Amino acid sequence: MSAAAPDIHPSAVVEAGARLAPGVRVGAFCHIGDEVEVGEGTTFGPHCSVKGPTRIGSDNAFHGHCAIGGDPQDKKFSGERAELEIGDRNTFREFVTVNRGTGSGGGITRIGHDNWLLAYTHVAHDCVVGSHCVFSNNATLAGHVTVGDHVILSGFAGIHQFCRIGDHAFIGMGAFVNGDVPPFLMVAQDGYGRPRGINSEGLKRRGFDSGRIGAIKRAYRAVYMSGASLDDARVKLAELAGESDDVRALLAFIESGERPLLR
Template sequence: MARIHPNALVHPHAELDDDVEVGPYTIIGPHVRIGAGTRIGPHCVIEGHTTIGRNNRIYPFVSLGLASQDKKYAGEPCQLIIGERNTIREYSTYHIGTVQGGGITRLGDDNWMMAYTHLAHDCVVGNHTIFANNAQLAGHVQVGDWAILGGFTVVHQFVRIGAHAMTAMCSLLFADVPPFVMVQGQPARARSMNFEGLRRRGFDNERIAAVKAMHKALYREGLTLAQAVERIEALLPRHPQAAGDVALMRDFLAGVNPQRGIVR
């Protein structure tokens, strides 16, 4: 049976798997489902149509699944879906989606979410990300796998952050951040590529060389975005081992909104 503290309030219709632990004074609503091995600290609030996977660690004073702060939200049964093996630290707030944004806010697997992080409605966060303290996402933001957001990073609505990207502390994002790019500033500007992070994840020299060439095409040769995409696609014959990395960049750039653009 789930280990529920006697001072917790768990609605009888909530679905808690075996081996779930719930701390004192935590409140869990009727439409919540929680997978085995997840531990929830004291004074948390989990409401709405919220699904939490296996083996997550949720620290005290976290708020999950409450109604979005979108004024258009009218009480529709939208969702918050959290994957497996995530760590969510104190005072984090993750809201359900909205009908206009697809209805789901989603956090993937193996993410390390520090204190006071915020996922607004309809955000989609991938796997293996790190959000430092007070990293904040407005609505409809997308964050790719292995991205790292520095403390006090603030992201405007509808912005996309590519896989393996990294933001410095106090970065302010109004435009898309392509994969592998490191940004800093208010507003944020591209400073380099996340080479050290890529090496730690096992990128070999050829893949690193391809990332360097993509950085050069985007930021060092004065090309338009369309010209940079052509230059990046031309890297494939010279860097066959980096075909997946080139495709990742090409596909990301194909989805850039011309009115928003990318960080420069």
């Protein structure tokens, strides 16, 4: 038996250049543009719009009024080809907006797999988002932001352009982040967001044992609580990295950054 053909509501508009896999469902008053490719089992609630070039994987769920693949909100954008790529099994709740890339920023925005983007969240041009992340309501990424895996952005969190958020980081409600956040950290609102320990509860839920968490805590103390300069903290991290893959990952993150470290 062949797979079910796409189910398209009579009021929806699907341009001739769009490619919809079997099992895709398009709700009322949606618009699916040219050069949009959608994988099997993905669904669109009412009033969604998708502009290409955009590639969307399988089993994603777009709730009502999502605006996906729109032109980047960048004055330098002049209509050059720019793309959006979305993986599998992501959930996009009401009024989520995700923009395509820019020619000067790499040309593509990417979102991985198994993410939850809750209502009114925004992913700007040229961002790269990993997998298994949760963006709570109204969380916002400016352009060129990189987000690792298993990251949580609480409601109304805002990330400045070109910042990086490392794996397993937790950004608290309303925190505004204007520097790189290393893996495993918690950031809380204090004017601009400031580090407030490591995300130990989240790490426990993901199977990190006490030894791994202890090593990460020692690394955090070296960078954020010792009073040492960042150069001296790097030396201490290099010593601690000999016993921990996680500390090595944290040190590599710090050493590869172009923006100031959030401290």
